[in-house]
Amino acid sequence: MTATGLYAPGWQRLALASVMVVSAWSGAACAEALDQRIDRLKSEVSQLSESLFTLEQQVLHPADTRLSVFLSLDNVEALELDSIELSIDGKPAASYLYSARELRSLQAGSLQQLYVGNVALGPHTLSVTLTGQGANDRYLRRETELDFRKRSGEAHLELVIAAEAPDFEPEVLLNHW
Amino acid sequence: MVRVVCSIILMLSVTLVTAAPSTDAERRLALARFSEAAGEPSQALAWLQGLASPTANLVRAKALLASGRPEHARQLLEALTRGDRHRGEAWLLLAREQLAEQGREAARPALQNAARLSHGATRQEALYHLADDYLQLGQLDQAGRVLASMDDGYWAAMGYHNIATGYSDVDSTSARSLVAIRVALAMLDGDGNRRRAEALRAELLLKAGFLAYQSNEFQKATGFLDDVPLNSFATPRALYLHGLATFAQRHYRGAMQSWHRARKFPLAFSGSVDAWLGMGRSYDELGYLAQAGEAYLAANAALESEQVTLSTLADEVDNKGAYQAMVLAARNSDVEWFLADSRTLTQPRLAYLLHLAKQPDAQQAIARLATLADLAQTLQRHEHDLGLFIETLDERQRTSVSNPTAEQLAAQATRLARALANLQGDGEQASRTELASITVQLSDIRDSLDRWQDRTTLARTQQSRLRDRARTLKTTIPGLLTAVTELQEAAGQELDRIATDFIEGERRRIRLAQDRAEQHIAYLYEYLALNTLERDLQREVAE
Structure with missing residues (x-):
């Protein structure tokens, strides 16, 4: 020492x-x-x-051709959303993988801006593919096609995912603002 | 500003629903809530511009806290505590800030208010902190009373986990601690977060096994340890303890099986080193002295090799810095991402990183560098984006569509409208529907062209304003990037210091284990030599 x-x-x-x-x-x-x-x-x-x-x-988005797509959940407790993919007229536009915190936030009523871009005036098709775990922990993948017409001015579309009792089959609905 | 488009024609059978947020303010608040949850506080603050409701202020305060503006957040939270809504959450956020900056005593009133005024997870978290406060003060009964008032779930389970530690510090038996752990295990059933619950469950079972072993209740100990999952952070230690409890029941082969499994984990994990030594001890107890010697020699070789690993790691920390050598290098593994769980438990570098990150100061130092790396990345991305915006705006200014082109388009639209009018009334129902659809589209185009002149003038003014704004923002970036680099250097030095001390400590730990292995080897050789001498002597006497 x-x-x-x-x-x-x-x-x-x-x-x-x-x-x-x-x-x-x-x-x-x-x-x-x-x-x-x-x-x-x-x-x-x-x-x-x-x-x-x-x-x-x-x-980036001149007001007249702008399209915003939002996503929300409507009382979906039986669906653990994993990911979502969005295509517009067959071209991939957005995809998102959800964290547990984001999912909880959506389940509590928040709203996600999934896509902002420009599309021409006229008819278009949105293709939505969602994956997740449904009731009884079963894995599911659902594809939905929704048609809309883009008119002059900003367009805001909201994809609402709902899964109602008794079968809790997820369904994508389109809401326009 | 969101403008409601009232007449989008939906062509197929699309069901319309009324979503919960129905006004512009409600939607922006809902968007801000998602951005805040997604770890994008800047976006959340942008959505919240102009909103002043209590909920908006709560989300704004959370976003401000996440973006390094605690003073502003504190003012908002204090205002919320004086209002009617979100008082409990505001008190809890204030308490968290006070706990981090001023300590437990300062945070106590805020925690009491949060527990009194809130419900659900907010109340549970506040009660957990209050119980923990009593535990730190040594008031176990008070802490127990607080815990008894909690609902089942993660916070209650953590509280009972902590009180079990408190009981084990003051009690001579493990009875109260084990009861507390059993309650904690039962409380975990109420946790909705499966992965978090599994991790805590493994820790609780390990603790219960350790307490039972300490009280010489070996069967009870193995009972708890059997339930620890094999892919948890607690597994190597649980396997070692399982071996000890089995060894104490004189089931040496069983003990060796547990230790053999524990040996497969990197030596960075507590329990793995002792398992290597335990193998030799078991062979010794079974009377297989040669195998015992071999086991100790194998342990010595493994420990020697670990010294080399640690020495390489120390050199890398010296040369590249701890963040690069330990954090980033551990991340850049070639192993496929889907093997991540087993990789975490089998790679020495990751194992040391996990071990290092268990120290709060190391965790903070790593978090600092990760934040700075994120900031640097964000700034570089912003610089690139702003450059692109300026280019785009310049290009738009140069190539704006001239009025003659717009006039030509208007003439074309008029011609098409005339042609369409001639077709109206003819044909079948299906064609008429199609014609109606074309009419709408044409009307939109003509409407758009009618406003062309006004819109181009407005667009030019706006573009010029936006370009000036983009240029101003771009000039701030180099200064911020320099600041990030300076701070990265200072934060890196802090982490290097902590990592060097940590590696030195690990080298001492491995050296100590190596000494023990060498002592066992020496003892065995001495014993075998003495036996041989004794046998030779007996043979000589007999002859």
């Missing part, structure tokens, strides 16, 4: 303890300062993302 160890004189032990306390404190303080700096940066990036999101909505 060296003089800086257990048998060191009192003042040296006190000094060693002080150094240890100070270094532990400075480590914690340093980590805290780092966290605060990261939080500030995160806040600035978040504000930038928010502005960009708004800008994106305005730049």
